[in-house]
Amino acid sequence: MxxxxxxxxxxxxxxxxxxxxxxxxxxxxxxxPETKEILTPDKLEPIFARELIKQEMSSEPLIEIPEPVQDIYRLFRPTPLVRALKLEKAIGAKCRIYYKNESVSPAGSHKTNTSVPQVYYNKLEGVRRLSTETGAGQWGTALSFACSMFDMKCTVYMVKVSYEQKPYRKILINSYGGEIFPSPSDRTNSGRAMLAKDPDCKGSLGLAISEAVEDAATHDDTRYTLGSVLNHVLLHQTVVGLETEKQLAMIGEKPDYLVGCVGGGSNFGGLVLPFLPRKLKGEDITFVAAEPRACPSLTRGSFRYDYGDMARLTPLMKMHTLGHAFMPAPIHAGGLRYHGEAPIISNLMEEGLVDARAYYQNDCFEAALLFLKTEGFLPAPETSHAIASAIDVARNAKPGSCVVFLYSGHGMLDLASYDAYLRGNLENYELPQECIDQALMMCPTVEG
Amino acid sequence: MxxxxxxxxxxxxxxxxxxxxxxxxxxxxxxxPETKEILTPDKLEPIFARELIKQEMSSEPLIEIPEPVQDIYRLFRPTPLVRALKLEKAIGAKCRIYYKNESVSPAGSHKTNTSVPQVYYNKLEGVRRLSTETGAGQWGTALSFACSMFDMKCTVYMVKVSYEQKPYRKILINSYGGEIFPSPSDRTNSGRAMLAKDPDCKGSLGLAISEAVEDAATHDDTRYTLGSVLNHVLLHQTVVGLETEKQLAMIGEKPDYLVGCVGGGSNFGGLVLPFLPRKLKGEDITFVAAEPRACPSLTRGSFRYDYGDMARLTPLMKMHTLGHAFMPAPIHAGGLRYHGEAPIISNLMEEGLVDARAYYQNDCFEAALLFLKTEGFLPAPETSHAIASAIDVARNAKPGSCVVFLYSGHGMLDLASYDAYLRGNLENYELPQECIDQALMMCPTVEG
Incomplete structure (x- = not known):
């Protein structure tokens, strides 16, 4: 076999x-974000490439992957679908577990699936430089990889505390030819304002977004890119689910459960969305979204209009949110520390089409180590949530079920978090309801 | 295509x-090592598993891969053979370049191909614990991975200077359940003796070998393992070349050049040895061995009997050597900083069957960055020698040639060396002849 x-x-x-x-x-x-009126596409043009704005609102059922994007995809795609036999045995599973391995991409995660087309479309439209923010560094790495493929300049604003904790990310981005600055930086008004107020400020994702957006808005040759949440990002990620569908068909399998971790929602969306038509036609497929208990936007957030960033610069999106002012506890799955959830995933959640579950970080690291000691590979802390959830699902699934989870990234640059876990230094954050209530009070009131 | x-x-x-x-x-x-007499197998039994000693001296043309070893191999094997189209284009190559990608293994390098069978045979013989040394950490990681697969204990002695410079290696080994100590340690006589002499000693590979060998020799339940040089290690690595041969056949290719980096010689041997029968029958295949100019055992070493370690504990082997007392310059390709060369490779070199070439480390990092910016992936510093050499070969090859190089490992845990390169801090060590002459004077005199 x-x-x-x-x-x-x-x-x-x-x-x-x-x-x-x-x-x-x-x-x-x-x-x-200011008038609260429905947004017209032209409002986004100073920030995003036109083709991406078009995709963001497209009603075409399929959108062609340009040949030059396919060329870069072929450096690492199709990615393997792997039967996790040893993991099955270790948990005594009576079902089959597969994982779709996106960690094999050059940048080490699924993020490259969208960084490549985003850079490509910007290049076509004459853009010379792309700006973005990065938290843990996965997205910044993926963007710098894609920029190196298309000979574009790349500027990354990395939350200062992560910049200092994860020096390898900076070196990798530099190696691809990208430039990277700890945020707050002295390169933007928002950065300078913060530094004037607090020279020792360690930064936040919200502030880094503000710096990257401002950088794009104030330079004609520069546009901004985002690594999750938006419709076009989820669109690009569907290459994952489309491949998975074909791979399962090759071996005569039909998925009963599709499991992914959710931060902004793009890797989860990429896996499950291509199966949506089958689910809507009545096939019994459960979409399981695994999130941290410390940042539970789907399981405990409110479905309403909110800003995508702390500085209220992004458009308002209707989504599950803990409030744009919510500051998640410092869990090691940095990519899941986001207050909101992709509008598409939020929409499906409201329709009862998503089964969201929340996990403590220690349980996720335990699952990650079980995976390491059975399947051999070191998962990213974000990915560990998908593993914990897949184990949870497999233990309770009907015998003979087929469980597929998305192995979104490797953890080679996240080893410090494993050290903290092995030393017993990680907390299982319990999030008091008043923290959420308080943050939600800052959300805007929007009719509709 | x-x-x-x-x-x-x-x-x-x-x-x-x-x-x-x-x-x-x-x-x-x-x-x-003491009497200089020809070694009988029983002399090795306190240190090595019997089956491995048998393989070390076997005259069987093929040795079966046990089913449980194949089971673990299947977690990551067969590994892909990849056409490096974008690299070809970047250098204007008139030939085809392929790379065999061993970086996809759980531990990130080819070392797992031998760690898995070594652990398996020891387990079969009732051994409970394995000891080894590691320099840069690739071998220690691969052994701890294999030990976790077979539920064996693993003790790694890591050269102290590397232990301190590369904290991620330690965490990864711990995550697999292995224990790791900076060498010199207070766990062995050789370690304690060194610490008494110099409490601040930063260690050396020679000393770490002594500690690991002593640990095995003084504990009944423990054996020692080595990650390169020996015949059985090269044997296990031939899975690489055997797969490559089949993959090339699948696309109707015949290799004109096979390129690998050489430290102890195991990855190079693994790639080229399966092609030896064809070469001996007259097929025009060039075996290109790429080594550092700072540690040029094949291009400048002497072919003679020498010890495998600085402490003169290992058997004497006839090989190309710079002298067991030779201390290579601190180049970042830690896995290539070895004074000797596998006896099998040395033997082929003497027969004129190996084309050895030496490269400066800055040229290797330049090649690695070109690979990164074309093919997308970050190579280990050791692997960068194979890339530099493949480019060198491809530029000078007859148009239409087929060049295959071994991509032995990724560089995710070696990013500090890229930082040093990008900052212009790396030296191109020029090795004076008197250093070699001096070290060779310490070699023993052996008849035969």
């Missing part, structure tokens, strides 16, 4: 799946 | 290729 299912490159998807036309209820439109 | 050639798992080799019976001149036998 083959435990690794490799799709030939000739079978790599030629188009992304666009979930927007299939949603049972249409997505609520994004709104202007 | 498929740029990634995946071999189905059903085609994974079921036996390793043993080069010993095919060598044009028989290998000179190992000798006792």
């Amino acid at each position: 083959e435990t690794r299912i490799n799709l030939p490159q000739s079978e790599m998807p030629k188009a992304w799946y666009n979930a927007l036309p299939d949603l049972p209820t249409p997505l609520a439109p994004p709104r202007d | 498929e740029t990634r050639i995946n071999l189905p798992q059903s085609e994974m080799p079921k036996a390793w290729y043993n080069a010993l019976p095919d060598l044009p001149t028989p290998l000179a036998p190992p000798r006792d």
Whole structure:
């Protein structure tokens, strides 16, 4: 029996799946952060490439993957679907567990699936430089990789505390030719204002977003890019689910459970969205979204309009949110420390199409170490949530079920968090309801 | 065109290729480090598993890969053979370049190909614990991975200076359940003796070997393992070349050049040895061995009997050596800082069957960055020598040639060395002849 299912490159998807036309209820439109009116596309043009704005609102069911993007995808795609036989045995599973391995990409995670097309479309439109923020560093790495492929300049604002804790991320981004600055920096008004107030400020994702957006808005040759949340980001990630669908078909499998971790929601969306039409037609497929108990936007957040960033610069999106002012506890899964959730995933959640579950970080690291000692590979802390959830699902699934989870990234640059876990230094943060209530009070009131 | 050639798992080799019976001149036998007499196998039993000693001297042309070893291999094997189209284009190559990607193993390098069988055979013989030394950490990681797969204890002695410089290696080994000590340690006589002499001693590979060997020799339940140099290690690595041969056949290719980096010689041997019978039959295949100019055992070493370690504990082996007392400059390719060369590779070198070339480390990092910016992946500093050499070969090859190099490992845990390179802090060490002459004077005189 083959435990690794490799799709030939000739079978790599030629188009992304666009979930927007299939949603049972249409997505609520994004709104202007100041006027709260429904946003017109031209308002986004100083920040985003036009083609990406078009994709953000497209009603086409399939969107062609440009040939030059496929060329770069072929450096690492299709990624393998792997039967986790030893993990199954270790937990006494009566079902089959597979993982789709996105850690094999050059930057080490699924983020490259969207960084490559984002850079490509910007390049086509004459943009010379891209700016972005990064927290733990996965997205900044993926963007700098893609920029090096298309000979574009890349500027990353990395939350200062992470910048200092994870020096390897900086070196990797530099190696790809990208520049990286700890945020707050003295390169933007928002950065300088913060430094004037507090020269020792360690930064936040919200502030880093403000710096990256300002950098793009104030330089004609520069646009901004985002690594999750938005519709076009989830669109690009569907290459993951489309491949998975073909790989399962190759071995005569049908998934009963699809499991992914959720921060902004792009890796989860990428895996499950291509299966949405089958689910809507009545196939019994459960979409399981695994989030941290310390940042539980799907399980405990409110579905309403909110800003994507702390500085209130982004459009208002209707989504599950803990409030843009919410400051998650310092869990090691930095990529899951986001107050909101992708509008598409939030929409499906409201329709009862997503089974969201929240996990403590110690349980996730325990699951990660079990995976390491059975399947051999070191998962990223974010990915450990998908593993904990897949084990949880497999233990309770009907015998004979097929469970597929998304192995979103490796943990080679996150080893410090394993050290903290092994030393018993990690807390299981319990989030008091008043923290959420308080943060939600800062959300804007929007009709609609 | 498929740029990634995946071999189905059903085609994974079921036996390793043993080069010993095919060598044009028989290998000179190992000798006792004290008496200098030809070594009898029983002398090695306190240190090595019996099956490994048997393989070390076997004349069987093929040695079966045990089913439980194949089971672990299947977690990551067969590894892909990849056409490096973008690299070809960047250097204007008139030939085709492929790389065999061993970085996809759990521990991130080819070392797992031998750690898995070594642990397996020891387990079969009732051994409970394995000891070893590690320099840069690749071998220690691979051994701890394999020990976790077979539920064995693992003790790693890591050269103290590396232990302190590369904290992620320690954490990864601990995560697999292995224990790791900076060497010199207070756990062995050799360690304690050194600490008494110099409490601040930063260690050396020679001393770490002494500690690991002593640990095994003084504990009944413990054996020692070595990650390169020995015949059985190269034997296990032939799975790489055997797969490569099949993958090339799948696409109708025949290799003109096979390129690998050499430290102890195991990854290079693993790639080229399975092609030895074809070469001996007259096929025009060039075996290119790439070594550091700072540690040029093949290009400038002497072919003679020498010890494998500084402390003169290992058997004497006839090999290309710079002298066991030779202390290589602190280049970042820690895995290539070894005074000797595998006896099998040395033997082939003497027969004129190996084309050895030496490279400066800055040229290797330049090649690594070119690879990163074209093919996307970050190579280990050791692997960068193979890349530099493959580029060198490709630039000078007959148009239409087929060049295959071994991508032995990734550089995710070696980013500090890239930082040093990017800052312009790396030296191109020029090795004066008198250093070699002096170290060679310490070699023993052996008849034969």
